[in-house]
Amino acid sequence: MKAMALRAPGGLDQIRAEDRPDPGRPGPGDIRVVLHGASLNYHDLAVATGRSKTADGRILLADGAGLVESVGEGVTEFAPGDMVVSCFFPDWQDGAPTIGDFARTPGDGIDGFAQETVVLPASAFTLAPKGYDAVEAATLTTAGLTAWRALVGDARLKAGDTVLLLGTGGVSIWALQIAKMFGASVAITSSSDEKLERARSMGADFTLNYRAEPEWGRRVRDWTGGKGVDHVVEVGGPRTLAQSIEAVRIGGHIALIGVLTGFSGEIPTGLFMAKQARLQGLIVGSRRQQQDFVRALDANGIRPVVDRRFALADLASAFRHEEGAHHFGKIGIEW
């Protein structure tokens, strides 16, 4: 069986196509899944480039989807032929978060989905939305579920709310689709006017180039008539948070998700206090939240934006494409 593994010390030229033993028949509670698709996240890029350390020979990628081939004793939730999608935290089934690291996250602490076939507990997957292909389904695991939890789980988004999104990567474009599905108004930033145009065509109400306008927080607040936005999906981190605080309304909510600009920095605590806003750190979500998300997608027929698809053997090129920030939405891997 083929797998794309990362050899020490990491780096895109250390990604190797390797032969691994077939995982065999599913035991009690397990399912055997023939994988067909994955998608890339910033987290996978950090692992692949060696910035986030992993074990020598680790099979890459947190997101995976494919068809159930057979089920082990006692499995009633899935049947052969079902399209399933993996969970970012295979052990977090429901309830409040209890895991704060990536020790059991596929493609980081344990082997991921850049391989042909896996045998895993059924509880490490959910059904995919109806009609999705494997690449589309795989976009739910990390980016989709993060956007869903931020806006629907933590923010309790409702029709008429205003939402600010940063950049046009995987999380933000999923967040745009979810926010529009709920009838919210959306402001989105990008370094590219072309990408902003594309966001507008998907329903973004206010767009702004963060390179051309570094003080975008005030401009976003002006767009809301001076009040500020109800919710921010903060994927930037230390160098964007001050502007996000500027943009949020008094009593609003900021979902602190991303590390695109680093891992620590200065926060205008005085302004944050005056805003009386809620700053909620989060890492992806639970299996139950993924099931809720799938149910919502089944009811609404939304499909993710897969900007470009690469073959599994071309994984390093796909990561280079992500590094160059050429993409809008998700980058798919298909086999």
Ligand SMILES: NC(=O)c1ccc[n+]([C@@H]2O[C@H](COP(=O)([O-])OP(=O)(O)OC[C@H]3O[C@@H](n4cnc5c(N)ncnc54)[C@H](OP(=O)(O)O)[C@@H]3O)[C@@H](O)[C@H]2O)c1
């Ligand atoms: N906590 C969690 O659960 C969780 C889950 C998923 C992702 N994340 C984090 O969220 C971030 C985004 O992840 P992703 O997978 O969506 O990444 P991605 O698809 O690689 O998106 C990267 C995009 O971010 C935008 N960007 C870069 N620097 C920016 C800045 N200073 N201000 C605004 N936008 C900026 C760029 O958009 P333009 O090209 O439009 O400028 C770039 O294309 C990463 O830090 C990732 O680690 C966290």
